[in-house]
Amino acid sequence: MKIGILTSGGDCPGLNAVIRGAVLRGVISHEAEFVGFRWGWRGVVQGDIVPLPRQEVRGLSRQGGTILHSSRTNPFEGEGGGPENIQRMLDENGIDAIIAIGGEGTLTAARRLVDEGGINVVGVPKTIDNDLAATDYSFGFDTAVEIATEAIDRLRTTADSHGRCMVVEVMGRHVGWIALHSGMAGGAHAILIPEQPMSIDEICHYVESVRDRGRAPVIVVAEGFKLTDMEAEHSHKGLDAFNRPRLGGIAELLAPMIEARTGIESRDTVLGHIQRGGAPSAYDRVLATRLGMAAVDAVKDQAWGEMVTLRGTDIARVSIREATGNLNTVPQSRYDEARVLFG
Ligand SMILES: Nc1ncnc2c1ncn2[C@@H]1O[C@H](COP(=O)(O)OP(=O)(O)OP(=O)(O)O)[C@@H](O)[C@H]1O
Numbered sequence: 001m002k003i004g005i006l007t008s009g010g011d012c013p014g015l016n017a018v019i020r021g022a023v024l025r026g027v028i029s030h031e032a033e034f035v036g037f038r039w040g041w042r043g044v045v046q047g048d049i050v051p052l053p054r055q056e057v058r059g060l061s062r063q064g065g066t067i068l069h070s071s072r073t074n075p076f077e078g079e080g081g082g083p084e085n086i087q088r089m090l091d092e093n094g095i096d097a098i099i100a101i102g103g104e105g106t107l108t109a110a111r112r113l114v115d116e117g118g119i120n121v122v123g124v125p126k127t128i129d130n131d132l133a134a135t136d137y138s139f140g141f142d143t144a145v146e147i148a149t150e151a152i153d154r155l156r157t158t159a160d161s162h163g164r165c166m167v168v169e170v171m172g173r174h175v176g177w178i179a180l181h182s183g184m185a186g187g188a189h190a191i192l193i194p195e196q197p198m199s200i201d202e203i204c205h206y207v208e209s210v211r212d213r214g215r216a217p218v219i220v221v222a223e224g225f226k227l228t229d230m231e232a233e234h235s236h237k238g239l240d241a242f243n244r245p246r247l248g249g250i251a252e253l254l255a256p257m258i259e260a261r262t263g264i265e266s267r268d269t270v271l272g273h274i275q276r277g278g279a280p281s282a283y284d285r286v287l288a289t290r291l292g293m294a295a296v297d298a299v300k301d302q303a304w305g306e307m308v309t310l311r312g313t314d315i316a317r318v319s320i321r322e323a324t325g326n327l328n329t330v331p332q333s334r335y336d337e338a339r340v341l342f343g
């Protein structure tokens with residue numbers, strides 16, 4: 001059995017741990033052989049393939065990024081794209097199956113390759129934002145929350161020194177999980193998330209009540225947050241490779257608005273890709289390793305079109321279709337719980 005692995009979409013701490021888990025499980029338990037497709041689906045479309053023997057994955061679980069690199073290439077486009085070309089490339093290289101590690105977009109492409117072209121693909125969910133339904137948590141999220149929480153802790157001390165308001169922007173295109181968890185952990189005075197638009201007046205109300213208690217306000221905002229009068233997410237950086245608006249910068253918009261309305265000197269910090277870089281947390285290493293191992297078992301069982309997932313503390317399987325249809329949004333009850341601590 002020869003298995004090709006790829007990592008696609010935005011990177012995320014733990015990708016290398018998935019690769020290591022898959023290779024070790026395959027080599028030890030199934031006598032499998034592994035190759036890597038470089039740069040996500042681009043490696044599949046262009047036949048950019050590297051061997052992945054056991055020694056290549058040594059010590060990988062603690063390493064950030066992805067040794068296979070990533071891209072936002074669409075496997076249905078370009079000269080070598082589409083199921084027929086991909087099946088030919090797999091046959092030429094003697095590859096029996098693909099393990100695709102990626103988010104909603106990557107997994108949707110994987111499902112289409114299975115449904116429309118009969119390609120042997122299983123998926124591993126990857127999302128720093130924790131926005132995929134059908135998995136309770138995804139690896140990388142815990143690490144991002146740790147990084148954001150440390151940043152909030154650090155910003156709090158400088159905020160206190162100067163009596164300033166700090167607006168901290170974290171990732172979260174469609175959902176506010178990183179903001180919710182890091183904000184709760186770091187004791188934020190308001191948490192602004194895409195699922196819950198809020199007016200600038202309400203935000204300033206929280207800021208002023210914090211100031212009136214003699215504290216320096218700390219506001220955490222997810223990049224996809226919209227003020228109640230905004231039609232779309234704040235974006236001033238053009239489009240990404242998949243023609244979506246590049247987000248980032250809502251904190252830069254909010255801080256001067258807060259300062260103008262409240263008179264409290266305000267500063268913004270955009271954490272950006274710091275949240276995606278570096279070593280994964282121990283939790284993420286374990287989760288990623290288990291998912292990688294389970295993905296190889298899914299290949300062994302020919303579970304094409306399925307993805308491995310975390311259910312409670314168990315690793316399970318679901319159809320990719322089930323996972324890609326819905327977003328894992330922050331439930332109202334979780335936001336209401338956090339809101340008690342605002343202001
Ligand atoms: N419906 C689709 N059909 C074919 N290809 C798709 C489809 N949706 C997305 N893709 C391809 O998959 C790539 C990866 O998707 P995307 O860029 O959204 O990353 P992702 O895997 O969802 O990870 P992230 O969490 O970073 O968004 C896209 O850039 C696109 O080329």
Ligand SMILES: O=P(O)(O)OC[C@H]1O[C@](O)(CO)[C@@H](O)[C@@H]1O
Pocket residue numbers: 010011103128129171172173223240246247276
């Ligand atoms: O790394 P890029 O391509 O700028 O993508 C950033 C986006 O990817 C994510 O990190 C994960 O989807 C989002 O939170 C963010 O909007």
Ligand SMILES: [Mg+2]
Pocket residue numbers: 009103104105106
């Ligand atoms: Mg996506």
